[in-house]
Amino acid sequence: MKFGVLIKDGQYTHQAMDSAYNFIVAAMELGHEIKGVFFYNEGVCNTCGTMEPPRDERNIRNLLLGLNEKGIRLIACVAAGKRRGLVAQTVSSAAEISGLGQLLELCIESDRLITF
Amino acid sequence: MKFGVLIKDGQYTHQAMDSAYNFIVAAMELGHEIKGVFFYNEGVCNTCGTMEPPRDERNIRNLLLGLNEKGIRLIACVAAGKRRGLVAQTVSSAAEISGLGQLLELCIESDRLITF
C-alpha cells in the first residue's frame, strides 16, 4: 500500500516525528511504499539542518538522512518554513522545500494519508 | 518594578511571543524595568535570525530587534537551542545564547518572573 505522511509538530518538543519515524520504518519493513513525508506548521522545523542534540540522545537530523537514503521524499512547506526561519541555507540536505500542492499530491497518490 | 520574562512556545505557532511582546511594551511604557527575556523549550526558536514572514504580517524578528534596541537582554538557552538547530550561525543579532543559569538569575534579580 502507498502511504503519505503529514507531520505538524516540531522536533523534540513533541513526539510526532518520533512516532512518524517508527511508523515509517515498520511500514517499509512490511513492504509498503512511502510516497512522501510532508512537513507543515511547526513540523517544518524537523527538517532543519543545524540541529545538534546531545550525544546520548537520538539525532533527528540523522534519522531524516536515513529515511532520505532509503529513497523517501521529505518535503517542507515553503511558506510555513519561511515564517519559522527554515530557508534554503538552513534546511537539511535530506529534505526539499516545496509548496502545499505537494501535500495535496500526497493525498491523491497515496492510498492512505496519516497525520502525526 | 523589575520583571523577568520566560517564553516557552515557538514563534507564530503559538501566541506566547505576541502576548509577551505586548506585555513588555506596556510594562516599559509604565516605567518598569525588564531585566531580561529568557527563551526556553520551543521558545528558543523566536530568536532565529532567518525568519521571513509574509509582508502583510507582523515580523517577530523585527519586534525582537526593537526590544533589543531598547536595551532589553534577549537570552536563548544554549541546550534547548542546539536541539532545535538554533546555533551561533542562525541566532538573530538581537539575541544572545547562554545557559540556564541566566534564567535563575532572572528569578533572583527580578521582582516578578512571568511565563508566557
Add this chain to the structure above:
Amino acid sequence: MEEQKKTKVMFVCRTAPYGTIFEQEAIEAMIMFGAYEQDISVSFVGDGVFSLKKGQDTALLGKKNFSMTYPILIDDFEISHIYVEKESLEERGLSGDDLMTEVEIVDRNLLKQKMKEMKALLPF
C-alpha cells in the same frame, strides 16, 4: 475531470483562532488546494467553530485578521463545502447568527457520515 475521479479531502478544523496558528495555516492550505480541481471540503468542530465568529478585530493584538477569507472560500477558492458542527456551536453558546459567513450547519451524525466518504482527513 469527471466528478467521481476527484479526490475527496476534508480539513477538520478543531482549534480556536489566534491562540495558535493552526487555523491560519489551514486556510492557507485550503486556498492552495482549491486551485487543483479536487473535491475539497472543510469542517469546523470543537473550538474550530470559534474561527467563524463574527466581528473579529485583531488590531490591538498586532496579528493579521485571516477570518476575512472564510466568506470567499467557496466562491473564490473553489472549496466544495463548509460544514459547521451544530453541537459544538451550541456547547459554546453560539448559533448560525454569530457566524461571519454562510455555512452548512450540520449535526454530528451527518458530519460523521461525510467524514467516512473522504479519502484523506487533515486535522488542524
Add this chain to the structure above:
Amino acid sequence: MEEQKKTKVMFVCRTAPYGTIFEQEAIEAMIMFGAYEQDISVSFVGDGVFSLKKGQDTALLGKKNFSMTYPILIDDFEISHIYVEKESLEERGLSGDDLMTEVEIVDRNLLKQKMKEMKALLPF
C-alpha cells in the same frame, strides 16, 4: 548565604513524559539550578505525576529515559523538596507505591500554601 536570603523557586510540572519534551527540559533546568545554592523545589500536579511512574522503559521508542534522574535530584543536585499532589495521583489510579522515588505526597491545600511562599513559579 543565610537561609532567608535564598530565592525560593518552584518548578510546577504539569505534563506527562515523552509525549512532549517539557518534563525532560524541566529536569535539565532543575539540575542546573541546583548548583546555585538557592531554594529550589519541584512539584508534580496533574499529568506531571506520570513523570514519576515506576518502570519506564524507552528502548522501543528510541528516546532517552530521563526519569532515572528524579531519584537523585535531592541528594546529588541539591533540590530542596519534591512534592507530588495526592489528588492528582488518585485521579489517575496511582499511589506512592507506583512512584520510582521517595517524594513528599501532599494534598492540594498544602501545595497551594507552598506555592504562595515562592518568589518565582516555573510551569512546565
Add this chain to the structure above:
Amino acid sequence: MLHIIKKSPYESSALNDAVNYINQNDDVVLLIEDGIYAAKKGGKFEELLKNLTQKNSVYCLLADIKARGIQENELLENIKIIDYKGFVEKVVEHNPMTWS
C-alpha cells in the same frame, strides 16, 4: 497570586487545574489568549465562572476578546476587561502563575 490562564477550557484542562490552586478572596484570575472563551455567556463554563467571580476578581484581556470577535456584552457579568497596561498592573500587585 495572579493565575494567568491561556488555553481554551474546551480543549485543555488549564482552567480546571488552575481553579484547584486559587486562594479564595486573595487571588486574582486573568484570562488571556484562548483562555478568554471561558468567560463567554451561554458557554459550558458559565457556572464555573459565576462561582469563581463570587470570591475572586476575574479579568479578561481586551486585545484577546476583540481579536476573537467576543463583544463586551457577550461576556458573563462580573468579568472585568483590562488592557496590557492593566495586565502589567495586576502582575505588579500579585505573583503570577501561568496555566497553559
Add this chain to the structure above:
Amino acid sequence: MLHIIKKSPYESSALNDAVNYINQNDDVVLLIEDGIYAAKKGGKFEELLKNLTQKNSVYCLLADIKARGIQENELLENIKIIDYKGFVEKVVEHNPMTWS
C-alpha cells in the same frame, strides 16, 4: 475509520472529541503517545473506555505504554496491545483520523 488519539485525556479534549466521531462496530481506536493514559486501570476514564470497548476495538501502542512505565496488567481489560507493525496494519485496514 481508525481514530488515532495522541493526547492525554486528562489535559486535552482529544479523546472526548474523537468519541463523538466513532462509528459503533465499524471503527477502531488506537491510543498512542500520551493518549495511552486513557486505558490505565483505576483512572478517570475507565468507564468511558469500558463503554467504548463494548462496540469497538481499542488498541494501545506497545512502545508508548512501555516508555511510560505502564505494565500490561495495569491496562483495562479488552484493551489490545500492538507494536508499530500492528499500527501499520490498522492503517492499511482503516482510513486514519488523528485527534490531537
